[in-house]
Amino acid sequence: MIRKRDLRVLSVVDSPKGRQELADELNYREDTVSGALSDLARRDLIDKERKGNRVIAKPGDARCVEVYQSLTRSNPHIDFPDLLTPSLLNILYYLSSDEAWTATELTEHTGHARATIYRGLRTLTNRAIAVKQHSRYRLTEEFNELHVFAYELQHHTHRVRIKQDLEGGTIVWESHEEFLVRTETAIELPDYHRTGLDAFAEHGLQFFTTSEQYYFYSPERESLTPEDLFCHLLLIENDSRHRKYALLLAVKTDLSPERLQTVADDYGITEIVEPLLEFLETDGKKSSEATPRWEEFETLADEYGVEL
Incomplete structure (x- = not known):
């Protein structure tokens, strides 16, 4: 599970930045930024390097990072860290603009309660991120990158686990x-x-x-x-x-x-x-x-x- 604060930090690490710079940009305490950077580095989503007594963070080369930062740049009016809860990311892993799903199908595939699925779908349709047609839902073309991000984030998570557990x-x-x-x-x-x-x-x-x-x-x-x-x-x-x-x-x-x-x-x-x-x-x-x-x-x- 990726935290809201981690997503906020990841959205602004679009170039090498120090902890204080990130804290000022997000109006966060420096120790909050430090914790987020540690979590992101553990997930191989950012790279950290020390220059003197400063820790510099820069975006990792995982595709999910590139897609997420593209989303945040293209849609500055959407608070993606607040939107992308763990359950919604699970829904978005399956939901795309290419294939329509019913709420029942998403319930079966995600393992979430039907109420959770409907709440997530309502959030997406209310924001015009998804559309409903004859009881089936799909993302709009404009927001298909949300599916790509959710999928690539989970793929990256699996790869990191394999690296940690198996060394390859x-x-x-x-x-x-x-x-x-x-x-x-x-x-x-x-x-x-x-x-x-x-x-x-x-x-x-x-x-x-x-x-x-x-x-x-x-x-x-x-x-x-x-x-x-x-x-x-x-x-x-x-x-x-x-x-x-x-x-x-x-x-x-x-x-x-x-x-x-x-x-x-x-x-x-x-x-x-x-x-x-x-x-x-x-x-x-x-x-x-x-x-x-x-x-x-x-x-x-x-x-x-x-x-x-």
């Missing part, structure tokens, strides 16, 4: 609170769950793997389901080899097609998973370019001791 890694997939990361570092932190082909061993499927490892970060989940592992493998690499291994897992763990469909929707890969489900449900009679030949799959299943 690549994000393969992400949502507002969760992400799938590729790394060469073994992780033993509670919110990171092993996934990818290495995790298939927990279900009796042992494959040859490379030094790259995959983990799914989630502060809410205690473990991953086989449906999660199926989808993660296709997010990691949607090629013929990985699709066949995902199909093996589906048979080995007797995955529910309905449950797998729901999880695939959550990860945004419904179109990838549907032909694989149809392939299994028809014993290969309904195939596509995305599926192997049934005889080929039978041979692979026999090799790994999976009964079809």
